[in-house]
Amino acid sequence: MAAPATSGDAAPVVAAPDPQPRAPGFTVPPGACDCHAHVCGPATRYPLFARRIYSPPEATGAAEYAGLRARLGIERAVLVQPSFYGTDNRALLDAMAAGNGRMRGVAVLGDADDARTLERLHEAGVRGARVNIVDLADGKGQLPVDRLRALAGRIRPFGWHLELLMHVDEFPGLDRLLADLPVPLVFGHLGYVRKGRGVDEPGFQAFLRLLRDGRAWAKLTGPYRISSQGLPHPDIEAFAQALRETAPRRLLWGSDWPHVMLQWNIPMPNDGDLLDLLARWVPDAGQRRQVLVDNPAALYGFPT
Structure with missing residues (x-):
């Protein structure tokens, strides 16, 4: 269920991350987890998916990522399979x-x-198993529910979850559409609401209901994917606030x-600035520890 893509020969190479991440401005608690990162290359060892839509930069492998975590004070990580590896x-x-x-992983x-x-x-x-819904949706408001149900049945015996890359605002009845899936659901990028949409979108409200009912988890990731403004992405704060007020334990x-x-057209962010956004969105230190330590331990099975 990997995303369809163009020919790899035509896929642009994306920019490399900031090579000098700064330390965050708050004390990161022991056992903190980065729940969404990718490792890339070298291409000579890990060939890229031929029908990818972009190519990763060089020098973004496990060693470089370990250096980033050390700088940020992050002890644990969840690696997510990127589309360019199929x-x-x-x-x-x-x-x-x-x-x-x-480390834990989410595979395709x-x-x-x-x-x-x-x-x-x-x-x-x-x-967990990742599914790209952005490219698999069968039209506005139509999900490949049968395929998701079949995949959920395969992974349920292992206690896994489904991680869905999707724009929740495209599906006003999201909670009803996914009601009978027998595994937990994880949504990235604060629900990946398309630019210009607000928290009152029916699909985002359905997303909140999934969280409130304990059916789903939300990742506070990739704000630059959905923001029309630069750091600290003030147009995203309403989404973060709604998620925090609805289900801080998810x-x-x-x-x-x-x-x-x-x-x-967006400058590459410094990862220290991105981690500081969490302090802006979740100002209470106890809740922030919950997001960084307790919630990942519960979902991914890290020792407490």
């Missing part, structure tokens, strides 16, 4: 194996991946490093 999860698995038990599964394959992925630390934070889907 269903080839080797880069993710190798990085997790080098993580000394401090192929139709031929059987229960034995899923068992091996689980033993390696995978705890929120996760992630860097979205190395920011591969940053739009061309």
Whole structure:
């Protein structure tokens, strides 16, 4: 269920992340987790998906990501399979194996991946399956529900969740459409609401109901993907506030490093600034610890 893409030969190489991340302006609690990051390359070892829509920058592999976490004070991480690797999860698995038990993963599964394959992925630390809905939606308001239900049935025995890359505002009945899926749901990028939309959108309200009812989790990631303004992205604060007020026990934070889907006209953010956004959105230190430590431990099975 990887996203369709153009020919890799025509895929642009995206900008590299800021090589000098600064430390955040608040004390990061022990056991904090970056719940959304990608590792990339080298291409000679991990070939890119031929039909990708972009190519990652060089020098954004496991070693560079470890340096970023050290600078930010983040001990744990969840690596998410990027679209440019399709269903080839080797880069993710190798990085997790080098993580000394401090990493979990969200993989992209192929139709031929059987229960034995899923068992091996689980033993390696995978705890979820990612599905790209942005490119799989069958038209406005139409979800591939049958495919999602089948995938949920495959991963349910392992206690995994489905991570959905989708614009929640496109689906006014989102909570009803996904009501009978038998696994938890995780949504990235604050619901990935399209630019110019507000918190009153029916789809975002349905998203909030999923969170309120304990059916879903939301990642406070990639604000630059949905903002029309630069840091600190003031037009995103209403979404963050609504999520915090609705379900603080269902929120996760992630860097979205190395920011591969940053739009061309937006400056590359410093990761310290992105982490400081969490303090802006979640000013209470106790709730912030919940987002950084307790919630990831509950969802991904980190020791407490």
